[in-house]
Amino acid sequence: MNGEKCTATGRRESRRQDRRETIVIAASRHFLDHGYSGTTMSAIAATLGGSKGTLWSYFPSKEELFTAVIDHASTAFRAQLSEILDLSGDLPTALRCFSLKLLEKVTSPDAIALNRLVTAEAGRFPEAGRIFFDRAPWQTVVLLAEFLSGVMERGQLRRDNPVEAAQTFMHLCVSRLQQQCLLGLIPEVTAGQREREVERAVPLFLRAYAPDGAGGRLSG
Amino acid sequence: MNGEKCTATGRRESRRQDRRETIVIAASRHFLDHGYSGTTMSAIAATLGGSKGTLWSYFPSKEELFTAVIDHASTAFRAQLSEILDLSGDLPTALRCFSLKLLEKVTSPDAIALNRLVTAEAGRFPEAGRIFFDRAPWQTVVLLAEFLSGVMERGQLRRDNPVEAAQTFMHLCVSRLQQQCLLGLIPEVTAGQREREVERAVPLFLRAYAPDGAGGRLSG
DNA sequence: TAATTACCGTACCATAGAGTACGATTTTCC
DNA sequence: GGAAAATCGTACTCTATGGTACGGTAATTA
Structure with a gap:
């Protein structure tokens, strides 16, 4: 054939x-x-x-093995993220649920190690950064953006670029703890820390993207 | 003596x-x-x-030289940030000005390289991560938090933990482009990209931290 | 069963790089 | 001016490691 x-x-x-x-x-x-x-x-x-x-x-060569590893690890990481978005329930609940699972994945020791590895070698292996980004963070953004797009359609959130909104939400949730982990300031993240972070990020996001004229009224 | x-x-x-x-x-x-x-x-x-x-x-030893380098580079980085906060003008202007300068620093090739270096070795050199964090990002957070605290005091922003607000604002401004740089997806950031990022982040922050009952009315 | 292919074990090569040793030379101190 | 400290140049040791070579052995295919 x-x-x-x-x-x-x-x-x-x-x-x-x-x-x-x-x-x-x-x-x-x-x-x-x-x-x-x-x-x-x-x-x-x-x-x-x-x-x-x-x-x-x-x-x-070691190089080829390395890129194969990045590829494999990124794909495995993305696979875990597929079932993360649960659309049942109201918007704040869905967002809280999503971000909590996301935080769990992203702050896991393996995810941190992968992030470190890719970041560190992104200079020497440009394609490693690209492979990782396309497989892991970007997939998640796309997934969330589709969801948010529907939500905006229904008027539950202000109309805006859904991809940017998705990225904003993810960074709002993840960046703080992720930074701490990457710099080795905290050895492992506790469930309490994650919940606290979610309770900070979700309301902020809902305020920032509240429908125009909604004033201070926010569900949840 | x-x-x-x-x-x-x-x-x-x-x-x-x-x-x-x-x-x-x-x-x-x-x-x-x-x-x-x-x-x-x-x-x-x-x-x-x-x-x-x-x-x-x-x-x-190489290790000692390395930590000395991290120390020095972090301190130098922080020194550049001292004069970043210009309190003249109204709140949106001050925030835009601040975040633009911050983005310039943070996405500069040296800053990206430093971040990569510290992140990559944070496992082997725990104190390197700590030194870097204390000197560079944390100093900036403290500076901004003081400013925001005053702003909240005057009722221009909703009352909230000013340190968390500062961190939120910084991540809102910086995380997206910084991630792209760290992963080597874009070789260098243009002024246009930075401005676009600021114009996205500042209004979001102002909405999220608008005083209670302010509705959709935002200055700027 | 015969040929092929993959695999094992091990010994080996070449290079690189951290750290040392040491005598000669310059700079600083008193 | 002379002692002491710093610096220089260079050659050296020792270890780690990516990568190779090769002969013997087990699995697969035809």
């Missing part, structure tokens, strides 16, 4: 895919835990149990 | 201070440009022109 021999090349090809993913996952752990230069190919090979030759037969 | 021989130890001590600063500045360039592990002590020594022994006589 294609240039390949056949689509069902059998066990060989399938095993190769599995093995590749195993390698990427093991490598992810190392890169997330120790950063780019703190990760050694030898250590990854040791974790895998196999030999170094095998590792190099899958990824001919 | 103290444990030292004298306060005016003369040229020797003064030269030593100068030399130390020269080293830190040269090292800053390297660390900001190439990250922690991408920077080599030998390269710094080469830049300085002197010998490696001299470099080690000032900083006994």
